[in-house]
Amino acid sequence: MVVSRADLRAIRGFVFDVDGTLILSESPDWSGAVPLPGAVELLDWLRARGYPFALFTSGSTYRPETYAARLRAAGLPIEDWQVITTGVTAAEIIATDYPGRSVYVLGEEGTIAPLQARGIRVVDGTEGETAGVVLVGWSRALTYDQLDIACRAVWNGADLLVTSAARAFVSKRGLKPGWSWSIAIAIAETTGKRPRVVGKPSVEALRAVARLLGTDVASLAVVGDDPDLELRMGRDAGALTIQVRTGRGSEPIETPVIGDLVLSGVEELFALLQEIHAKEGAADQ
Secondary structure, eight states: OOOOHHHHHTOOEEEEOOBTTTEEOSSTTOTTOEEOTTHHHHHHHHHHTTOOEEEEESOOSSOHHHHHHHHHHTTOOOOGGGEEEHHHHHHHHHHHHSTTOOEEEESOHHHHHHHHHTTOOEEOTTTGGGOSEEEEOOOTTOOHHHHHHHHHHHHTTOEEEESOOOSEEEETTEEEEOHHHHHHHHHHHHHSOOOEESSTTOHHHHHHHHHHHTSOGGGEEEEESOTTTHHHHHHHHTOEEEEESSSGGGSSSOOOOOOSEEESOHHHHHHHHHHHHHHHHHHHO
16 A cells, blocks of 8 residues: 555544554563653644544553553653553453453453453452453463463353463563463463454454544554554554554564555654645645
8 A cells, every 4th residue: 555645644543552663661561661762752743733642552461540650751741541451452342242241360450450440240260260251461470270260261161362462572672472472372272262362453452442532443543563463453454554663673583564654663753744734734825
């Protein structure tokens, strides 16, 4: 797809990946996060012009407001509601597609809290084997007993869901393994049931984000570095995809190019949007 200025002018909202797109950090909790060039300026510019935007992360360890506070500490001009975690999209999808089912969670506060906020019943290990859904998030303290309960629930008929299909993520020190996906694959290999992804690259997850932004998917631009996650999600959903090279594309491994528009980073996107806006302003005079 050749992206024209008209395509860029038609954008009504932006969905950004975080790690490798807007920041680089030491760990999945975004400790020591450093904004990438142009990130702060771009978000300030979008906010000043009334563009709705959200940061959609595969992180599911903490509540959105915790992540948002860490990003603000790093200098990003965002509000709590603009950070959408896969815990949030998981809750949206479970409430819609699995109404009335109890959920056994392999995860932490950021996975459990959005479920409870939606009135979804979360069960502990004493009832885990009878759960209707097993939801796998980032679980740093995972035990063998928890894995055993999750497998038994799936053998008993529970659906298996996972918050992210990220096999790896980008940090300051290079690639690190994606833990949620690793746990889900262990359960899948044991039980024979493939996990349904309720975060990236799920099309349903992007639709949930679009609803929160008050727009439709076709009017969104999805900006990210990972062709297997947010870029695939945006492409499959029919959004405009903007691929940046500051994360996956900067690694010494071949990264497929699938974005409708490929840029060096969000700094180049900022410059491009400024140029389009300036020319529109000149044409109106």
